Amino acid sequence: MQRATIPAIGAAKAWRAAARGFLAANIAPEDILWGDHSAAPDLFATEAPPSARGAVTVPRSFLALAESVAWHSDPQRFARLYAFLWRVKDAPHLMSDRADPDLARLRQMEKGVRRCQHKMTAFVRFREIGAPDAPRRSFAAWFEPTHHTVEPTADFFVRRFGDMDWRILTPDVSAIFENGALSFHEGHAKPDLPDDAGEQLWITYFRNIFNPARLMVRAMQSEMPKKYWKNMPEAAAIPDLIAQAPARARAMAAAAPTLPPARMAQVQAQLAGCQSAWNGPTEALPAAIAACTRCPLHRNATQAVPGEGPRDAALMIVGEQPGDMEDLGGRPFIGPAGQMFDTIAARAGLQREAAYLTNAVKHFKFAPRGKQRLHQRPNGSEIEHCRWWLDAEIAQVKPKLVVAMGATAAQSLTGNGAAILSRRGQIEESRSGVPVLITLHPSYLLRLTDAAAQERAKAQFQADLAQAVAITASGSTASSGGANIAAPPS
Amino acid sequence: MRTYIEHMAKQTLDQKLAILSDAAKYDASCASSGSTKRDSRDGKGLGSNTGSGICHAYAPDGRCISLLKILMTNFCIYDCSYCINRVSSNVARARFSVDEVVKLTIEFYRRNYIEGLFLSSGVIRSPDATMSDMVQIARKLRHEENFRGYIHLKTIPDAAPELIAEAGLLADRLSINVELPTDDAVRQYAPEKKPDQIRKAMADVRLRKDAGKDRSFTGKRPPRFAPAGQSTQMIIGADGSNDATVLGQSTRLYSSYKLKRVYYSAFSPIPDSSSKLPLIRPPLQREHRLYQADWLLRFYDFQLDEITSVTQDGNLDLEVDPKLAWALVHRAVFPLDVNRASREMLLRVPGFGVKTVERILATRRHRSLRYEDLLRMGALMKKAQPFIEAGGWSPGNLTDSANLRARFAPPPVQLDLF
Numbered sequence: 060m061q062r063a064t065i066p067a068i069g070a071a072k073a074w075r076a077a078a079r080g081f082l083a084a085n086i087a088p089e090d091i092l093w094g095d096h097s098a099a100p101d102l103f104a105t106e107a108p109p110s111a112r113g114a115v116t117v118p119r120s121f122l123a124l125a126e127s128v129a130w131h132s133d134p135q136r137f138a139r140l141y142a143f144l145w146r147v148k149d150a151p152h153l154m155s156d157r158a159d160p161d162l163a164r165l166r167q168m169e170k171g172v173r174r175c176q177h178k179m180t181a182f183v184r185f186r187e188i189g190a191p192d193a194p195r196r197s198f199a200a201w202f203e204p205t206h207h208t209v210e211p212t213a214d215f216f217v218r219r220f221g222d223m224d225w226r227i228l229t230p231d232v233s234a235i236f237e238n239g240a241l242s243f244h245e246g247h248a249k250p251d252l253p254d255d256a257g258e259q260l261w262i263t264y265f266r267n268i269f270n271p272a273r274l275m276v277r278a279m280q281s282e283m284p285k286k287y288w289k290n291m292p293e294a295a296a297i298p299d300l301i302a303q304a305p306a307r308a309r310a311m312a313a314a315a316p317t318l319p320p321a322r323m324a325q326v327q328a329q330l331a332g333c334q335s336a337w338n339g340p341t342e343a344l345p346a347a348i349a350a351c352t353r354c355p356l357h358r359n360a361t362q363a364v365p366g367e368g369p370r371d372a373a374l375m376i377v378g379e380q381p382g383d384m385e386d387l388g389g390r391p392f393i394g395p396a397g398q399m400f401d402t403i404a405a406r407a408g409l410q411r412e413a414a415y416l417t418n419a420v421k422h423f424k425f426a427p428r429g430k431q432r433l434h435q436r437p438n439g440s441e442i443e444h445c446r447w448w449l450d451a452e453i454a455q456v457k458p459k460l461v462v463a464m465g466a467t468a469a470q471s472l473t474g475n476g477a478a479i480l481s482r483r484g485q486i487e488e489s490r491s492g493v494p495v496l497i498t499l500h501p502s503y504l505l506r507l508t509d510a511a512a513q514e515r516a517k518a519q520f521q522a523d524l525a526q527a528v529a530i531t532a533s534g535s536t537a538s539s540g541g542a543n544i545a546a547p548p549s
Numbered sequence: 550m551r552t553y554i555e556h557m558a559k560q561t562l563d564q565k566l567a568i569l570s571d572a573a574k575y576d577a578s579c580a581s582s583g584s585t586k587r588d589s590r591d592g593k594g595l596g597s598n599t600g601s602g603i604c605h606a607y608a609p610d611g612r613c614i615s616l617l618k619i620l621m622t623n624f625c626i627y628d629c630s631y632c633i634n635r636v637s638s639n640v641a642r643a644r645f646s647v648d649e650v651v652k653l654t655i656e657f658y659r660r661n662y663i664e665g666l667f668l669s670s671g672v673i674r675s676p677d678a679t680m681s682d683m684v685q686i687a688r689k690l691r692h693e694e695n696f697r698g699y700i701h702l703k704t705i706p707d708a709a710p711e712l713i714a715e716a717g718l719l720a721d722r723l724s725i726n727v728e729l730p731t732d733d734a735v736r737q738y739a740p741e742k743k744p745d746q747i748r749k750a751m752a753d754v755r756l757r758k759d760a761g762k763d764r765s766f767t768g769k770r771p772p773r774f775a776p777a778g779q780s781t782q783m784i785i786g787a788d789g790s791n792d793a794t795v796l797g798q799s800t801r802l803y804s805s806y807k808l809k810r811v812y813y814s815a816f817s818p819i820p821d822s823s824s825k826l827p828l829i830r831p832p833l834q835r836e837h838r839l840y841q842a843d844w845l846l847r848f849y850d851f852q853l854d855e856i857t858s859v860t861q862d863g864n865l866d867l868e869v870d871p872k873l874a875w876a877l878v879h880r881a882v883f884p885l886d887v888n889r890a891s892r893e894m895l896l897r898v899p900g901f902g903v904k905t906v907e908r909i910l911a912t913r914r915h916r917s918l919r920y921e922d923l924l925r926m927g928a929l930m931k932k933a934q935p936f937i938e939a940g941g942w943s944p945g946n947l948t949d950s951a952n953l954r955a956r957f958a959p960p961p962v963q964l965d966l967f
Contacts, residue, residue, distance in 0.1 A: 220595065275833070327636060
């Protein structure tokens with residue numbers, strides 16, 4: 060019979076060293092007596108496990124498990140770990156069998172330790188033991204953990220309270236952090252810590268953050284079990300808060316509404332004078348567009364996106380509708396399709412700043428999918444409702460030529476949204492008599508996955524924009540069908 | 550008669566804390582998770598962030614206390630009916646100085662009471678003036694006290710974009726409350742708040758956060774903007790919106806502004822309440838069901854209409870949870886064989902959580918699963934029983950039995966007359 064005694068401080072490491080030795084020496088679990096510092100020595104066992112020879116490989120996930128379970132309060136923890144290790148060394152897949160009874164038991168213990176560690180990070184309460192104005196302040200806490208969690212949890216406090224000295228005293232193991240150095244010591248009797256100036260404020264906070272109209276005592280106790288209460292200063296207020304809650308809630312309901320205080324009018328006058336950067340546009344047409352509720356699309360969008368550009372631009376470019384980015388930013392053509400437009404427009408010699416850019420529909424239509432918004436095409440009725448605004452923009456800007464990008468724009472301007480691919484490059488007439496050059500929508504270019512087809516479409520789009528530039532520069536609007544000239548041979 | 554200013558000067562820190570924490574309790578959020586990992590191991594600062602939050606205490610209302618949740622002041626020039634701090638209310642008023650908030654945060658933090666600060670405020674003087682004081686508090690904490698704990702700032706609607714920009718660089722999380730589920734309700738109960746401006750401010754936060762992720766052409770990363778994201782809160786039960794409307798609004802907010810969380814806050818009676826609003830017990834069960842539905846939408850691949858079409862009136866079933874409610878009307882797809890069913894179908898089984906499903910998938914690669922295995926994996930078998938088949942278990946007629954719902958719904962109670 061072999062015997063291994065694991066010390067209270069450094070238990071995880073000591074268990075690992077001992078287990079490695081036993082495993083290398085091929086000693087079965089039933090031939091080992093595991094004990095911790097509290098166990099009585101066994102008369103018939105031999106001390107000192109064999110030292111490790113050769114490498115022993117076990118799944119990494121087992122080591123992580125053992126690292127936690129070693130701190131459990133169960134006296135059998137070391138034996139259970141070794142017994143499972145004995146099985147897992149020949150069958151590493153056991154680690155992923157969550158329903159294996161031995162593993163399930165160890166996982167449960169691991170969970171218990173983790174929970175105890177978590178509660179320790181939450182419920183330790185420090186009191187100041189040094190002078191509040193000392194260059195390095197000094198605090199102490201008394202805590203009673205369920206498992207042996209001081210050592211594995213101390214690092215949390217080191218990382219959190221790096222600029223002060225602190226000590227956590229427990230009946231099990233105590234941790235002391237002084238001038239940046241952490242040390243562990245034997246357990247401690249409950250010390251008499253001095254009164255703390257912050258504690259009264261904390262109790263005040265605890266009493267007042269509680270809403271008596273929502274009393275849920277069970278929910279509180281499942282997360283903050285009573286065993287922790289005795290070392291938490293705020294817990295003393297709990298019985299009182301619970302007892303008064305129903306009466307306080309009734310009093311709120313019974314109280315008659317009061318008259319507003321006299322200063323109300325004066326205070327509200329202040330508000331009227333405040334200007335906000337988020338106030339919408341003030342110019343008549345953009346302001347009217349921003350306030351539009353003609354169709355249901357306004358309900359889901361962030362904002363209406365009005366057109367942008369010189370009010371006397373010779374060229375007006377009309378797209379379909381704002382996309383995700385345009386909806387957030389409030390400006391047209393700033394998303395991926397807008398960037399595509401910018402790139403090709405620059406190649407075609409079209410100056411974005413000189414043209415008036417707008418959309419046939421002013422609100423973004425989408426379907427929510429998790430954290431994404433899927434673009435949806437506006438329907439005929441939505442296009443028709445929004446035509447009011449597009450017509451108003453055309454009437455205000457009076458462009459020489461309007462470029463309709465894509466079917467929605469063509470539909471809105473000419474009343475016909477069909478067969479864009481065969482109509483592109485040609486000039487049609489809008490319902491109000493303005494010449495309209497039909498072309499592709501830049502998002503169509505983005506959707507093409509075939510590189511050659513995309514290049515061809517880009518060239519067509521560029522030729523159409525170049526044609527628009529030429530027309531607005533010369534003043535002629537005669538259709539030349541010239542777009543096809545620029546198309547590369549396919 | 551004493552003036553307000555004289556009265557204020559006489560208040561102790563303890564009295565101010567009492568008033569300004571009482572005023573803050575109607576904000577549901579107390580999360581301190583999901584931010585950048587950092588610590589003060591170098592000894593030059595105070596605080597750490599592990600990425601997951603810690604609840605340092607629980608109040609008897611069952612809510613977690615993770616942050617020092619206070620208002621900078623409860624003076625307010627707005628008149629929102631549902632709010633205890635509205636200008637027309639006669640509650641006691643107080644105002645913290647910048648240094649008082651900084652001191653409280655640091656002293657509470659050193660004693661391990663909190664993870665950080667959740668600062669909100671009534672609007673005084675102007676939205677910009679208020680937001681500027683709040684930013685100053687965050688700046689002092691970060692730059693003078695070298696505070697590395699968590700900061701959540703509730704941004705003031707209408708505050709200038711440059712203040713929001715600085716707030717996002719100092720705080721872990723920003724939030725703006727949409728307050729109520731529909732624009733009409735906001736107009737009715739919070740006449741000074743403008744829903745479209747609140748949306749624009751949320752859009753602005755998302756754009757800044759996205760921009761903070763792009764590396765420049767030199768490969769440098771800009772400072773991270775609100776690393777724990779943005780959240781919002783909706784009050785439930787103050788207006789007449791049904792749950793389909795509420796969840797529709799959340800889906801829209803999640804997808805549009807990439808919110809980390811939408812908080813639902815059951816409308817709760819407040820001291821000195823407005824005559825415009827119902828003085829009812831807060832609909833806590835409804836709030837609970839909304840959170841469950843929210844979870845299904847975000848982590849279980851449920852679509853909005855699947856959850857809300859289960860009942861006639863667009864409200865969630867209060868007696869059974871939304872997943873069970875869905876399963877009870879879609880019994881044709883059950884029972885599922887846990888040894889064969891796909892991940893997405895297993896996620897639809899009442900009593901199976903995401904973790905349980907992952908464990909089932911991992912284990913069944915090696916062997917087939919039995920009923921007891923599922924118990925050990927953490928499945929709630931009482932709920933799952935009628936909907937699954939496993940080694941040694943078949944539900945038989947249970948799946949289609951007429952009284953299946955009665956097994957789960959709470960027993961009928963006699964109406965309470967008083």
